[in-house]
Amino acid sequence: MNLEMFKHIFYRMPIVVRLLLSVFVVMMLFGTVIRLVEPQQFPSVFDGVWWAFVTGATVGYGDYVPLTVPGRIIGILLILSGGGLLTFFLTTFATKTINHENDLSEGKVSFNGKNHIVVIGWNERTRQLVEMIADKDSNQELVLIDRTLDKLQYRHYPVHFIHGDPSEDAVLVQANIQDAESVLISSDVTIEERKADINTILTTIAVRGNNQDIPINTEILTISQVENAIRAGADTVISSNDFMSTLFYHELFHKKDTRPFETVLNLLNDQQFSHIKLPEELEGSSFKKAVPFFLENHEILLGIIRDNDWLMNPSEITLGTEDTLIILSSWQ
Incomplete structure (x- = not known):
């Protein structure tokens, strides 16, 4: 392998991996050199490498100590170079961890699991749905796709957040739609109902195009778009306005001492x-x-x-x- 090929491979590695390899190379080098300079104090190369790591990390057990002037000069060089390299590695690793957590909360990290449920659209309904699923089965993986959220902390809601337009293939690939168990598409209640239904139908088409077998549950607000949602590939169409209108009717005309809404809610729970x-x-x-x-x-x-x-x-x-x-x- 020539130098250019090595550089091509090395610099394509993640920075944490590159730093870790550099730490090992430097410690192996100092461990080998100290073994050659003071063979009596360091019976094997492994003992020298052990001393290099302990010294470079500024732990200093004192079980191996160079006694000669050349050996101590090597120790000084190790403290100046290896110690800084180890510190830089640790700080870089911590920074990468924090950045990865930020990327997760901002929806930039792809999901690699399987048999998960994909929930599209973040609102009060889906928020309560997430909490219900977490209470019923804490092991169920959930992936949320939403384009309106800027950030969603995992420690607040147990979902893997993907930021983007759910009607785009690249976003669905990020959510690993191919290996998902089912999909729920929630309507965007912040925009006009017909426009919300059109966006929902486009998302349904995109999901079905990426996975022919996945069950799709689609929420539709207007009756005229129910058939279009079915044609787009929805297995179940949830007409939320119909459901709420029926509940309103029962609340207005129910028999005395009857509480229809609470009854239905507790029944379904x-x-x-x-x-x-x-x-x-x-x-x-x-x-x-x-x-x-x-x-x-x-x-x-x-x-x-x-x-x-x-x-x-x-x-x-x-x-x-x-x-x-x-x-x-x-x-x-």
Whole structure:
């Protein structure tokens, strides 16, 4: 390897690696020289290298000490050069660590993990979502993509922050979208609803283009854009305005002494919905007779989906093989 090739490789290394290699080379050099100058005091090269590191780090155990004038001159040179080099390495390492932490908080560092959840858009809804996921499963990796945030400290929120436009491939690659488990795209409520939906659909197209198999959950604000979101590749479209309007209606016209919003909120915190195929033993049974079957497993039969019609708590109906049952069960 010629000098130019060595320089090409050496100067392409990270500065911390270069400094560490320099420290080792300098300590090996001083350790070898002191072994040659005072072989009686330093029986092996390793003893000389040990002395060089201890002296250069200004620890000074005193187990190996040069006694001759040339040996002490070497010690002086080591203290002047090696000590400064070690100090420079430590300060550089500390600086790189701080800079890396700053880059993380500013969303400049790529995510290299797998099976993570990508959350797009930072707002009060996604903030609470992050806290809920952290409470349920602290081992679940979360990656947040947002272009409006300038900084997000990891110690405040357990997410890997990526700053940028989520509709750009380079940003999605930074979030390692190819190895992600699922994606949630939240609408930007700070801009006009139609524009927010257009941005959401563009992001959905970009995510689907980078990963054909990943489940995409997309929030849409206007009804007219729901079909476009599905065409763009969304697996689930969350029409948040519809949901909130329904809750408002229940709050306005609910029965006396009923609290619909608190009921729904606590229900979703502790229970989850499941869609299952009709068990064979329930074929031909009535809905009423099927209810106790699920109660034995601490599950509640809420209704069925038949020919894209949702029949919730039907009075009298016979269950068929093509029916999909809607079950409520615990998160555990």
